Amino acid sequence: MKRILIRVSYDGTSYHGWQAAEEQETIAGNVDRALKLLTGEDINVSGASRTDAGVHALCNLAVFDTASSVPPERFSYALNTCLPEDIRVISSEEVPKDFHPRFLKTEKTYRYRIQTGEMPDPLRIRYSWHISYPLDILSMQEAAAFLKGEHDFKSFCSVHTDVKTTIREITDIAVSQVSDEVHITVKGYGFLYNMVRIITGTLVETGRGRLKSGDIPLILKSCDRKNAGPTAPPRGLTLMGIDILSEA
Amino acid sequence: MKRILIRVSYDGTSYHGWQAAEEQETIAGNVDRALKLLTGEDINVSGASRTDAGVHALCNLAVFDTASSVPPERFSYALNTCLPEDIRVISSEEVPKDFHPRFLKTEKTYRYRIQTGEMPDPLRIRYSWHISYPLDILSMQEAAAFLKGEHDFKSFCSVHTDVKTTIREITDIAVSQVSDEVHITVKGYGFLYNMVRIITGTLVETGRGRLKSGDIPLILKSCDRKNAGPTAPPRGLTLMGIDILSEA
Numbered sequence: 001m002k003r004i005l006i007r008v009s010y011d012g013t014s015y016h017g018w019q020a021a022e023e024q025e026t027i028a029g030n031v032d033r034a035l036k037l038l039t040g041e042d043i044n045v046s047g048a049s050r051t052d053a054g055v056h057a058l059c060n061l062a063v064f065d066t067a068s069s070v071p072p073e074r075f076s077y078a079l080n081t082c083l084p085e086d087i088r089v090i091s092s093e094e095v096p097k098d099f100h101p102r103f104l105k106t107e108k109t110y111r112y113r114i115q116t117g118e119m120p121d122p123l124r125i126r127y128s129w130h131i132s133y134p135l136d137i138l139s140m141q142e143a144a145a146f147l148k149g150e151h152d153f154k155s156f157c158s159v160h161t162d163v164k165t166t167i168r169e170i171t172d173i174a175v176s177q178v179s180d181e182v183h184i185t186v187k188g189y190g191f192l193y194n195m196v197r198i199i200t201g202t203l204v205e206t207g208r209g210r211l212k213s214g215d216i217p218l219i220l221k222s223c224d225r226k227n228a229g230p231t232a233p234p235r236g237l238t239l240m241g242i243d244i245l246s247e248a
Numbered sequence: 249m250k251r252i253l254i255r256v257s258y259d260g261t262s263y264h265g266w267q268a269a270e271e272q273e274t275i276a277g278n279v280d281r282a283l284k285l286l287t288g289e290d291i292n293v294s295g296a297s298r299t300d301a302g303v304h305a306l307c308n309l310a311v312f313d314t315a316s317s318v319p320p321e322r323f324s325y326a327l328n329t330c331l332p333e334d335i336r337v338i339s340s341e342e343v344p345k346d347f348h349p350r351f352l353k354t355e356k357t358y359r360y361r362i363q364t365g366e367m368p369d370p371l372r373i374r375y376s377w378h379i380s381y382p383l384d385i386l387s388m389q390e391a392a393a394f395l396k397g398e399h400d401f402k403s404f405c406s407v408h409t410d411v412k413t414t415i416r417e418i419t420d421i422a423v424s425q426v427s428d429e430v431h432i433t434v435k436g437y438g439f440l441y442n443m444v445r446i447i448t449g450t451l452v453e454t455g456r457g458r459l460k461s462g463d464i465p466l467i468l469k470s471c472d473r474k475n476a477g478p479t480a481p482p483r484g485l486t487l488m489g490i491d492i493l494s495e496a
Contacts (some may be wrong), residue, residue, distance in 0.1 A: 009367075009370050010370050010371075013372045056371055058369075058371065075369075076272075085368070085370065085373055087370060087375070088368060088370050090367045119324075119328075119336055120333070120336060121336075122257050122258050122333065122334045122335060122336050123257070123306065123375060125259075125334070127371060164358060168465060238371070
């Protein structure tokens, strides 16, 4: 048996996320099916980030164990012949048998794209949230700065979550105007359920003037989801990449 | 009765083009259905450019006649409430009763996007053609320059076409590298069936070294479709806009 690490890129529009409880179409389910076709083995690929329904990835990581004789680097090409074209395995390599990105220190980068034209552009609507009211970028940048660093992000976490601690560290957060789009780029070692989408919803409330940037420390302090903004829709969110920082 | 001009933007992936002979899902068919819901009238919208199946538009033009009391500028908002989100009417206005962009001198701009990374990016694959071999941009630019101006484009036209003349004028053509993409932008007063896609296929053959840029004048002269390159797939093509040049 050997362990293979794959990098996976996908358009999440048609899927119930990386992984789902029910018999729904998922990214992992499609990779498993392709692995079955290729190796004959019943494999459950294990992802570093279990992205939500409708969320995209430029690069997610996953591992699986196989007894197949397929050379490790050939898995990406071979799997792509069995996968729908909105899922691509962009690389594959052998890793130590106990290697798993979910149990290593990693830094994840997410980007949320917002379209701000008067009318939504149908050529970008799968990958961005359209907002027709004007956004004050400076307010959003000021608000974002309050989120950087280690905080209890309980207010920025969907209520039906079950984690040991809601303390997380945002290592970097940037709000930038890119022609008629606003991009919110967030980096951190780990995120709570819906955290980036709630951060986005809250920054948008700030950008439209319903919240002030100075409200952010109070929202954090309250530890109450109701005080943050709405959860932005999944379509605008893309997992840009996962950097493995150390083997511990 | 008044005549309304609309600007329409769409992701063509799910449609059999602007208009189709059979009872297939088309852009025009969806606009007609939305107009029926809105006005109760049986309207057949008439497009300036009848884009092919799978081809996109940032801005196509179309006109229709209506007795409805909906204010002309409100049609765009009203129609969008009845349209799928991959079709958007971006503006609407009243025009003279005999106005039709297809019978006016217009300049159309098309852009063809090619992805050149080793692996296709699933987040761009709906809107671009992925090519894994390297392309020599300079050769493609040299080849494109031979296509500019007025020529008989019979070699760059699908054979099952029925037009009076295959002489057309390309007013501008540019090949540019935009990060890992190659964009081919073509402007002209009118195009033959599949012309931009055959131009793209031919420039790609030049970029990969199967044709020389100096072959282009010979291909034009031959007036034989077999001598040009293959027809590039529709997904990479977007109608960027139509400028009305004069009312004659």
